[in-house]
Amino acid sequence: MSHNGFGHLFRVTTYGESHGPAIGCVVDGCPPKIPLSEADLQPFLDKRRPGQSRYTTQRREADEVRILSGVFDGLTTGAPIGLQIENTDQRSKDYSEIAAKFRPGHADFTYWEKYGIRDYRGGGRSSARETAMRVAAGGVARKALECLVPGLSIRGALVQMGPHVIDRARWKWSEVDENPFFCPDPVAAGEWANYLDGVRKSGSSCGAVIEVVAEGVPAGWGAPIYGKLDSDLACAMMTINAVKGVEIGAGFGAAALSGEENADEIRIGNDGKPLFRSNQAGGILGGISTGQPVVVRFAVKPTSSILTPRDTITTDGRETDIVTKGRHDPCVGIRAVPVGEAMMACTLLDHLLRHRGQCG
Numbered sequence: 001m002s003h004n005g006f007g008h009l010f011r012v013t014t015y016g017e018s019h020g021p022a023i024g025c026v027v028d029g030c031p032p033k034i035p036l037s038e039a040d041l042q043p044f045l046d047k048r049r050p051g052q053s054r055y056t057t058q059r060r061e062a063d064e065v066r067i068l069s070g071v072f073d074g075l076t077t078g079a080p081i082g083l084q085i086e087n088t089d090q091r092s093k094d095y096s097e098i099a100a101k102f103r104p105g106h107a108d109f110t111y112w113e114k115y116g117i118r119d120y121r122g123g124g125r126s127s128a129r130e131t132a133m134r135v136a137a138g139g140v141a142r143k144a145l146e147c148l149v150p151g152l153s154i155r156g157a158l159v160q161m162g163p164h165v166i167d168r169a170r171w172k173w174s175e176v177d178e179n180p181f182f183c184p185d186p187v188a189a190g191e192w193a194n195y196l197d198g199v200r201k202s203g204s205s206c207g208a209v210i211e212v213v214a215e216g217v218p219a220g221w222g223a224p225i226y227g228k229l230d231s232d233l234a235c236a237m238m239t240i241n242a243v244k245g246v247e248i249g250a251g252f253g254a255a256a257l258s259g260e261e262n263a264d265e266i267r268i269g270n271d272g273k274p275l276f277r278s279n280q281a282g283g284i285l286g287g288i289s290t291g292q293p294v295v296v297r298f299a300v301k302p303t304s305s306i307l308t309p310r311d312t313i314t315t316d317g318r319e320t321d322i323v324t325k326g327r328h329d330p331c332v333g334i335r336a337v338p339v340g341e342a343m344m345a346c347t348l349l350d351h352l353l354r355h356r357g358q359c360g
Contacts, residue, residue, distance in 0.1 A: 012346060102313060156176075212298075221351040282294060309322065
């Protein structure tokens with residue numbers, strides 16, 4: 001199985017399976033002399049960690065990360081950084097009944113068709129468990145960005161659950177950490193709790209939309225044509241499990257705007273720097289950052305593992321039905337928020353290094 005890494009100058013390669021002994025990653029290309037410890041990475045992993053509320057999978061994993069290499073005396077050396085998390089709460093027996101069945105909406109069938117073998121225990125490499133290592137790598141990227149671009153911030157929020165959308169007039173970043181949904185709208189968060197309780201108790205699942213915003217990104221990152229910042233961000237978000245759509249700035253909504261509404265007019269601010277009157281472009285024009293906030297949204301489909309019986313086939317070609325038991329997220333999009341933040345951080349650091357390499 002190839003293509004287990006992403007990035008160019010800042011590159012992350014992950015390894016491990018959902019029910020294996022451990023998961024891990026190698027971070028290659030981190031600049032030297034960046035202060036780094038496990039304590040710098042753990043808060044981001046804690047945001048993604050399962051079992052924190054009744055709205056996520058009840059698998060109990062501490063997700064304690066270990067730094068195996070690339071750090072000496074508390075500073076990165078420039079060598080590859082090895083990170084690893086032990087799996088401690090696997091229940092592989094939950095999957096024994098579906099060993100020969102394909103779960104509809106999951107990667108079971110395609111993995112079988114491509115490789116002729118699959119790890120049915122939680123999906124193996126196709127499990128969202130793999131994203132824990134992206135979050136760890138994103139923590140490394142954040143530390144580097146913190147040192148190289150003071151003031152740059154990356155924040156994510158859930159802006160839609162199922163058909164229920166937040167009211168942007170009530171958006172408060174301070175609310176994101178005050179509810180189990182990473183929701184910036186306190187009213188919507190209360191409504192979502194009742195909605196998701198119903199979904200969970202019925203044995204079903206729902207999708208979500210996550211918005212990630214990076215502020216303080218300097219103008220000039222990215223490259224025209226095939227090295228666009230927005231194309232790399234779209235690719236990064238699309239690699240996250242269950243993501244089926246990505247948009248930058250106004251995104252698909254731009255199709256309904258007039259040319260006048262879509263064009264972000266520019267004036268000179270009081271500080272003598274360009275001042276944009278709007279941000280329909282999501283902070284990127286021609287594949288290059290404008291200095292405005294970089295805004296990315298991605299849509300996560302409903303969790304494929306549900307208790308409702310579904311029609312399927314077996315590995316030997318027989319028709320049957322399937323019920324997926326075990327511990328699953330009724331809305332996997334909730335824990336995708338810190339994953340989206342991590343992919344934003346990794347992509348931005350990669351583009352910072354590429355920009356310095358070309359433009360000094």
